[in-house]
Amino acid sequence: MLRIRLKSLNWRDLLKELFIVVTGILIAFALNNWAQNRSNHSLLQDYRISLQADLAADTVEMTENLNVLRKNLAFQQSLMPHFYRELPGRDTIAASFFKRSIFPYFNAQDATVNTLINTGDLKLIKSFELKKALLDHYDKYELLYQENERAESFVRDYVAKYMMTEIDQGTFFQGQSNEILKDYKFRNMAFSVYGIIQIQEKRYTEALDRARRVMTLLEAYK
Numbered sequence: 001m002l003r004i005r006l007k008s009l010n011w012r013d014l015l016k017e018l019f020i021v022v023t024g025i026l027i028a029f030a031l032n033n034w035a036q037n038r039s040n041h042s043l044l045q046d047y048r049i050s051l052q053a054d055l056a057a058d059t060v061e062m063t064e065n066l067n068v069l070r071k072n073l074a075f076q077q078s079l080m081p082h083f084y085r086e087l088p089g090r091d092t093i094a095a096s097f098f099k100r101s102i103f104p105y106f107n108a109q110d111a112t113v114n115t116l117i118n119t120g121d122l123k124l125i126k127s128f129e130l131k132k133a134l135l136d137h138y139d140k141y142e143l144l145y146q147e148n149e150r151a152e153s154f155v156r157d158y159v160a161k162y163m164m165t166e167i168d169q170g171t172f173f174q175g176q177s178n179e180i181l182k183d184y185k186f187r188n189m190a191f192s193v194y195g196i197i198q199i200q201e202k203r204y205t206e207a208l209d210r211a212r213r214v215m216t217l218l219e220a221y222k
Helices: 002-008 011-083 090-099 111-119 128-139 141-165 178-182 184-220
Strands: none
Touching (some): 090 184
16 A cells, blocks of 8 residues: 555655755745844944944043153153252242142943943954954953052052141142152152053053054954
8 A cells, every 4th residue: 555655646746845845945044044144244333333433432532641641751750850959940840740640540432342242242253353352452451440540549648648748738839849859758759650650651552552453453344
């Protein structure tokens, strides 16, 4: 009976129907993959644009902070000779030290990269070079934060404390500040601030270079 039934089957029609079914499934898979790839590409472009905007905002802020640091560094360099000999401007330069010891604040725009990581969408970036540069850049912002925190702590614990306990502000900011240049504690504080500014300048310069490199890679990755 089985042989009779097998013989009675129209194998050509059966294979034709099977071919149609398989072809339909493959087309459905292809269309689904095409739609998913199109959606992923669109999502990736949105991420790319958002990352570029974040990094552009960061570079503007870092550039402004770097300019402030370099001006403060130039001032600190001009202050150093006054510790060793009497020069013009001696009566006011010590007071300017406290104005030049306020360090700039920085907070990176990292919402987009955090979303990429937390949602698993980082896998959408196929370029290993771009992915590595992106993660390395944002990871190393921590170095910048550490230096900013160190500067803030130093100003709070030493500079502000010195102003409150070691000087008479009533006379100091009226041009009677030349004697402070003979105080070894003030001199030590000034040298420490100078060193902190140098390290901060280095960190900001490194971060700015990294940000610009990532922006270049993002621009090329379309």
